[in-house]
Amino acid sequence: MSWFRKKAHSTIYAPDLITEALTVESAPMNESFAYDPTEGDKIISINLGVAAYSDPIVIGNRKVFPKVKNNVLHLKGLAYVCGDNNTNLCVTPLLPTLNKATNLDSNDTKELLLPNAPKETNNYEYCIFPTPVLQIQASPFFPIIAIRCRSTIHFIKFSWSNDPDEKGPTLETLPCIIDVHELSGHEFAHIEFSSDDKHLFSIIDVRGNFAVWSLRHDSVWTTELRYTSVPSNQEKSSIPLTIANSEDLSAWKKICWDTQSSSLIAFSRKEATIFKLSEGRPNSSQKLITSDSWANIWDFKSFSKYALLLTSRELIFLESEKEAPFKRLLSWKHFLDDEDPSFRLHVCEAKREELFICSVFSQNTPMAMIYTLGFNQGRPALLCDPYFIRTSEDCSTFFFDSIRYNVDDDMTFFQVQSTGSGLHYSSLHGSESLELALTEKATRSASTLETEPTKDIFNMISIAEATNAFHSFSTSERMTHENEEIREDDNADGPTSVQLVQNYAFRLGNDIKKRLRIEEELPSEHGTQDSDEVSSNGSAKVPDVYIPSFTPFAAVADCVPLTIDDMEEFDSMVDQLSDFYNSCGIEVQKNVKQALKSLSLESEPSVQQLKEALDNVYTDHPNNGQAAMILANSLFKVSNEDIETRLQNLYREEVKKCDPELTSMFDDWDIQFPRERAKSAPPTVDTKKRGLLHRALTQNSQHMSQATSQLPQPSQAFPDSSQELPEPSSSQAISRSQKKSDVPKRQSQTLKRPGSQSTSQRKKKKKGGFA
Numbered sequence: 001m002s003w004f005r006k007k008a009h010s011t012i013y014a015p016d017l018i019t020e021a022l023t024v025e026s027a028p029m030n031e032s033f034a035y036d037p038t039e040g041d042k043i044i045s046i047n048l049g050v051a052a053y054s055d056p057i058v059i060g061n062r063k064v065f066p067k068v069k070n071n072v073l074h075l076k077g078l079a080y081v082c083g084d085n086n087t088n089l090c091v092t093p094l095l096p097t098l099n100k101a102t103n104l105d106s107n108d109t110k111e112l113l114l115p116n117a118p119k120e121t122n123n124y125e126y127c128i129f130p131t132p133v134l135q136i137q138a139s140p141f142f143p144i145i146a147i148r149c150r151s152t153i154h155f156i157k158f159s160w161s162n163d164p165d166e167k168g169p170t171l172e173t174l175p176c177i178i179d180v181h182e183l184s185g186h187e188f189a190h191i192e193f194s195s196d197d198k199h200l201f202s203i204i205d206v207r208g209n210f211a212v213w214s215l216r217h218d219s220v221w222t223t224e225l226r227y228t229s230v231p232s233n234q235e236k237s238s239i240p241l242t243i244a245n246s247e248d249l250s251a252w253k254k255i256c257w258d259t260q261s262s263s264l265i266a267f268s269r270k271e272a273t274i275f276k277l278s279e280g281r282p283n284s285s286q287k288l289i290t291s292d293s294w295a296n297i298w299d300f301k302s303f304s305k306y307a308l309l310l311t312s313r314e315l316i317f318l319e320s321e322k323e324a325p326f327k328r329l330l331s332w333k334h335f336l337d338d339e340d341p342s343f344r345l346h347v348c349e350a351k352r353e354e355l356f357i358c359s360v361f362s363q364n365t366p367m368a369m370i371y372t373l374g375f376n377q378g379r380p381a382l383l384c385d386p387y388f389i390r391t392s393e394d395c396s397t398f399f400f401d402s403i404r405y406n407v408d409d410d411m412t413f414f415q416v417q418s419t420g421s422g423l424h425y426s427s428l429h430g431s432e433s434l435e436l437a438l439t440e441k442a443t444r445s446a447s448t449l450e451t452e453p454t455k456d457i458f459n460m461i462s463i464a465e466a467t468n469a470f471h472s473f474s475t476s477e478r479m480t481h482e483n484e485e486i487r488e489d490d491n492a493d494g495p496t497s498v499q500l501v502q503n504y505a506f507r508l509g510n511d512i513k514k515r516l517r518i519e520e521e522l523p524s525e526h527g528t529q530d531s532d533e534v535s536s537n538g539s540a541k542v543p544d545v546y547i548p549s550f551t552p553f554a555a556v557a558d559c560v561p562l563t564i565d566d567m568e569e570f571d572s573m574v575d576q577l578s579d580f581y582n583s584c585g586i587e588v589q590k591n592v593k594q595a596l597k598s599l600s601l602e603s604e605p606s607v608q609q610l611k612e613a614l615d616n617v618y619t620d621h622p623n624n625g626q627a628a629m630i631l632a633n634s635l636f637k638v639s640n641e642d643i644e645t646r647l648q649n650l651y652r653e654e655v656k657k658c659d660p661e662l663t664s665m666f667d668d669w670d671i672q673f674p675r676e677r678a679k680s681a682p683p684t685v686d687t688k689k690r691g692l693l694h695r696a697l698t699q700n701s702q703h704m705s706q707a708t709s710q711l712p713q714p715s716q717a718f719p720d721s722s723q724e725l726p727e728p729s730s731s732q733a734i735s736r737s738q739k740k741s742d743v744p745k746r747q748s749q750t751l752k753r754p755g756s757q758s759t760s761q762r763k764k765k766k767k768g769g770f771a
Contacts, residue, residue: 035342035363037252038189038206040135040148042086043399043416048077048093048169049143049160075160076115076403077169079145080418081133082126089133089147090126091158091169094414096405104433112434113405114427115414125169129154137191141198144174144215150187153178153203155221176215176223184209189253195302196261200226206251208243210266212277230275230284239285241266243273252341256302259320269296269341274325288325295338299345308358308373310345312338315358317373317380329380332371340364348401350411355383357413361398366391368398394419497566504564505573507557509580512638515547515556516584550589550637560633562626567608570629574607574636581638591635607632 051073056063077093097116102109135148147154155174161167180186186205194200204210212227229238243253243266254267263276265288272289291297295313307326309316317330336343340362348357354375361368367388374383391398397418404412411432417424427436554560564570578588592605596613605613611628618624640646655663 036134037250037341038134038150038187040137040190041346042081042133042136042397043418044079044136044138044145045094045399045401045403046077046079046091046138046143046145046158048075048091048158051075051093051160052162073405077158077160078416079136079138079158080397080416080423081136082418082423083128086132086134087129088126089129089136089145089156089171090124091171092124093160093169094403095123099436101434101436104435112412114412114436115403115405115425123168125158125171127156127171127173134188135191137193139193139198139201139215140195142215146191146193146201148188148191148203151180153188153191155215155223157221174221176221178203178213178223180205182225183211187251189251190255192255192257194257194261196257196259200257200261202255202257202264204253204255204266206253208245208248208253208266208268210241210243210253210255210264212241212264227277230277232284239275241275243268243271245270250341254300256300256307258325259305260322263325265325267297267300272297272300296341298341298343301345301347303347303349303356306356308345308347308356310343310360312336312341315360315371330373330382332382334360334369334371334386336360336369337362337365344398346398346400348413350402357400357402359389359398359400361391361395363396366393366395368400370400389415391417392419392424394421396420497564498569500561500564501566501569501573504557504559504561505577507559508553508577511556511558512547512581512584512586516586547586547638547640550591550639552634552637554630554633556638557633560630562629564629565625567606567611567625567628570632571606571608585640586638587640589637589639591637592631596631 053071053073055071058064073096075093075095077091079089079091082088082090094115096113099112099114100109101112129147129149131149131152133147133149137146137148138144139146143158145156145158147156155176157172157174159170159172161170180188183203183205184207186207186209189204189206191201191203194202199214199216200212201215202210202212211225214224214226216222216224227241229240231237232239241264245268248268248270250269252269256265256267257263258265262278263274265272265274270291271287273285273287276284289297289309291311295311297309297311299310301308302320305320306329307318307320309318313333315332315334316328317332318326319329321327342364343360343362346359346361348359349355350357356373358371358373359368360371367390369386369388371386372383373380375381376383389398389400395417397416399416399418400413401415402411402413411429413428415426415428417426574588581588590605592610596610607628610632611624614621614624614628
């Protein structure tokens with residue numbers, strides 16, 4: 001394994017131990033999933049209003065809906081964030097649909113109203129924001145939704161229109177916008193409406209600074225900054241509303257109100273602090289929780305006069321009191337992954353009195369844990385064993401809530417999962433085992449979101465740009481691409497199959513010469529020259545370019561000859577090409593048998609045998625020849641046999657170009673050149689630790705053996721580091737051949753760059769360890 005690594009944009013010199021350690025550390029950054037601690041709720045349920053509708057009547061064996069509305073329904077809706085960049089807010093109603101449900105225990109059948117996925121485009125309403133939406137929060141008093149982006153807070157007013165021509169939800173953007181500069185200039189982390197005062201809401205940023213605003217409506221909707229500090233016990237002084245701490249590196253912050261809106265509680269991962277807004281109250285600022293030593297705070301939700309606190313160790317059920325902010329009622333150890341801070345908490349209040357259903361979900365876990373909390377004979381308890389709901393692999397948001405369409409049924413719930421393909425609805429029942437007499441249906445839920453943005457995008461693209469983009473991403477263009485050079489021929493009828501094979505062979509040989517920089521025969525004036533410059537046969541070879549293991553024919557020639565139908569001629573060309581490649585130090589490997597194990601093929605099958613095997617499986621298929629040609633040119637691969645020598649020569653050439661200051665740094669490095677290395681999985685943190693421990697113990701044993709040995713250490717001259725590769729150090733008295741016989745299992749040898757004599761002596765005095 002070479003310790004030299006070269007990038008396309010720059011040249012980097014670093015030992016493998018450093019680069020592999022950086023690879024381990026950067027693994028979370030390269031993952032497709034990245035957890036953003038500032039993201040809040042992206043799915044909420046709202047009360048759209050009263051919807052008027054009419055029951056159908058049957059006239060002439062046909063259902064007809066009269067114009068007079070004879071029924072009303074309190075309609076519930078769903079607001080959620082969608083779009084490729086999470087810049088769209090969509091509001092949709094949860095319209096009821098009549099379903100026949102069968103009780104699996106008693107086999108009784110009854111009709112049940114359940115939420116139905118919207119099917120018509122006029123049931124949607126959405127708006128687009130310039131930046132990604134991180135949280136949406138509905139006011140408990142006004143039909144208003146607060147939309148939190150990174151640097152702005154927007155407000156949307158929603159309503160339900162019963163106009164027959166425009167029946168559906170309507171959205172109105174309010175003119176009041178809050179910018180980060182109105183607080184402290186840092187990104188927003190959370191927004192929360194007061195549950196007691198209909199005008200107040202609070203915002204906290206990622207540093208822990210927060211403030212209180214009021215939202216009022218006179219002639220227009222306006223916002224006003226109310227509190228940035230609380231009164232102190234000392235006269236003419238105040239305490240700023242902040243929990244900023246330089247030691248807290250997490251951007252997760254949260255704010256909540258007490259039941260009377262007289263106090264604010266600010267949360268970070270390590271602590272929770274209460275700030276009392278009323279004047280004349282003692283202890284205006286007080287720490288409630290300190291969780292740095294044992295557990296971290298993950299999430300917090302308040303509802304009615306209760307609250308739930310989720311930590312990395314347990315789920316805590318709290319009650320709000322006048323004397324104290326909260327009283328602990330129940331603690332439940334959840335045994336979830338305590339190293340995953342992306343767990344989110346959601347609480348659903350059932351219609352039954354003092355019954356709460358709590359869901360805990362993480363994007364790293366393909367399930368949501370459900371906890372049912374309440375009171376049993378006046379005592380707080382977990383009313384049933386925890387259970388889980390399976391989620392999709394790409395589920396990013398999990399939402400669980402109750403919905404009541406039937407007067408005698410208060411245990412009907414629905415859950416929504418947000419995935420990359422859309423929203424997934426499910427209905428659940430809390431007390432009965434019911435089965436619907438309907439098959440599962442998939443309904444498109446983003447029709448309106450695909451109409452206008454698509455038109456706007458194509459209006460900004462010219463016809464030429466659209467054509468180029470189509471050809472760039474066309475699968476047909478990529479799979480059937482053939483160079484014009486292969487098809488060039490003087491015949492009016494076009495090239496024959498033999499000529500196509502010859503042209504393709506010329507392309508394979510010519511491209512290899514260009515890659516390896518192999519020139520034609522040159523006159524030799526001095527007879528014998530250095531093997532690194534001119535070979536004995538007169539062909540100049542510059543060994544600074546190599547073919548990685550392994551490159552398929554299609555990548556070498558940059559095309560796939562689909563029009564070749566003479567398989568025997570192609571096989572003959574491959575045999576001749578292999579002889580030519582061997583003379584250039586290139587190995588040809590046929591991986592057809594390993595890739596196509598289901599076909600009974602020989603160890604090194606030909607293209608003709610591959611086509612016959614495809615004909616046996618896919619009888620009379622017209623494209624078996626093209627498929628065989630694609631497979632052959634993808635599975636016939638080439639690579640340099642002397643790749644290690646080429647890399648060493650490449651290393652010498654690169655070192656000659658380096659500054660002396662850079663080459664002097666190589667003297668302090670320990671370089672390993674293992675002879676063979678099996679392919680393995682990328683290193684993990686645990687394997688790196690074991691590797692470092694093994695290396696430290698090995699160094700200890702070597703130094704101890706050298707210290708106890710009485711043999712004198714011979715001296716040896718070393719070549720200049722800028723000209724040659726490092727050779728074994730003279731401190732190793734045993735030769736390489738003797739080491740192989742004594743320790744046959746050792747596969748690599750540690751080589752050290754020589755330094756000055758004083759440096760060498762200082763290294764001998766070390767007794768091992770992580771130097």
